[in-house]
Amino acid sequence: MIEENALIQEQTVDLFFSDFFEVEPQTIETYGAFNISLVSDLPLFIDPFLLFNSKKAKYRKLHDEIIHYLKFLKEKSVCGDISDGLLKRWYQFHEVKQTWLGFSEAGNKGRGLGKDFAFALNQNLNKIFSDFGQEKVTKASHLEKLCLIKEGVGRDNVSDFTTNLIKEFLLNYTQDFARKYIHKNYRRAVAIEKVRFNYQTESWESDTFDLPWYSGDYAILTPSDILTKDETWINKSDLISSFAEIPEAIPDDQLRAQVNNYFLKMLPKSEVRKTGKRREKEPTAKEKREAAVRTIEQFPEVIDYFIKYKEDNEDAATSISADKVAFSKYLFIQKYRELIGNLAASTRFYSLKGDTYQEAYQRCLFLKDVIENKGGHRIFYDSKGVLLNLHEEAVHILYRLCWFGTVFDVNREVDNGRGAVDFSISRGRDDKSLVEFKLAKNSKLKRNLQNQLPIYEKASDTQKSVKVIFYFTAAELEKVLKILEALGLLNDERIVLIDARQNNKPSASKA
Secondary structure, three states: OHHHHHHHHHOOOOOEHHHHOOOOHHHHHHHOEOOOEOOEOEOOEEOHHHHHOOOOHHHHHHHHHHHHHHHHHHHHHHHOOOOHHHHHHHHOEOOOHHHOEOOOOOEOOOOOEOHHHHHHHHHHHHHHOOOOOOOOOOOOOOHHHHHOOOOOOOHHHHHHHHHHHOHHHHHHHHHHHHHHHOOHHHEEEEEEEEEEEEOOOOEEEEEEEEEEEEOOEEOOOOEHHHEEOOOOOOOHHHHHHOHHHOHHHOOOHHHHHHHHHHHHHHOOOOEEOOOOOEEOOOOOHHHHHHHHHHHHHHOOOHHHHHHHHHHHOHHHHHHHHHHHHHHHHHHHHHHHHHHHHHHHOOOOHHHOOOOHHHHHHHHHHHHHHHHHHOOHHHHHEOOOOOEOOOOHHHHHHHHHHOOOOOOOEEEEEEEOOOOEEEEEEEOOOOOEEEEEEEEOOOOOHHHHHHHHHHHHHHHHOOOOEEEEEEEOOHHHHHHHHHHHHHOOOOOOOOEEEEEOOOOOOOOOOOO
């Protein structure tokens, strides 16, 4: 056991901010920042509601500044059409990729806030939410309100927009840490655009900051207490799922009746049988969601009552987000470091050579061996042996970390017009392989195995792909084997099953 630990320590792979800049993780923790990975984005987001609800005056001031900027945009939008140039200057922002947070699980290159977001936000300020900044129902104005109607405007957009509007704060926050704890050899003076908005010249200003520098770019730290995981506190999913309860909170009898009546009209009508008799048909969950969306579009004031409910339960926002961030620290930092240490202990793992399929496939097999035979399964369980509440993004990030330092182009969620595949591994135009990950509990597993990769292969012009399935119980294994047998894939080498059970593994002292 001592020899194995020594080997793992010797083969440690740099993954996190603390590793690259030689700072103790506890120093970052004490400072209040999240110890980001400089290999892969982590699925955390800045939640503007946590700024609004904070006990820290500096955070509340940041929220006030966000609303001030949105009021400026609203004033301009109602005065007349905004030119394409000003729309780009005022509304469109690059993702602040240097925070290493968000949706991009391969590296840190996100989409940013483009034309669609700019158009939707401008339209919402100009037409749908013309009372923005003068709300009478809610305690305050909220950026998230502007993102609750339009499709394609979600948590990543809210977080990206918030990050850009508080970028100067984050840069100063990081600069202060860097000057105090990071050696000057690891820092660089960086000129950065769109740091603060000048309301007199109506333009964004640039500035220079002394920041941590690695591999041709700077890095930004973010305070843990303004981060959340999964969804921001005010989000569209909650709005739609709780829609039936919202009208009851509307004190205006006339508006409440109009909302309820319109919602019922938007639901599908009862069916008429061939006999001519009418049969009442219970609307599906999808039909109810669609009816709710149309009703909200017709009566956007309903959103104010939803936000008021969220404001009235503001303390839950802080505690829930804190729990989610704590879980992320446990999983993505502590547990992943352990598993990557196990992988690094294999002298061949990070020096594999071959074409994209061979490297992708061998990495899957190494991952399988570490999880099944070397104690790596423990990454998926808490200290009491209880299975963590995992989503597929957890294994996506894990696999991305397996490619650290590679010369291959490893892309996550490649949209080829027929959907998005988990990973595309390529080297040049003629060598490309696909890797797809699934949890055995996925209810659509059979359909995905039957249809997904063949479609991706055709659209990506490749015939090389691997499907990896993680299972955590004997029942899940039985389910997977039955599906593979039914599809004639039982002995297909492109299917890699990874046994992540803990009740069939050697004890920790022997692992």
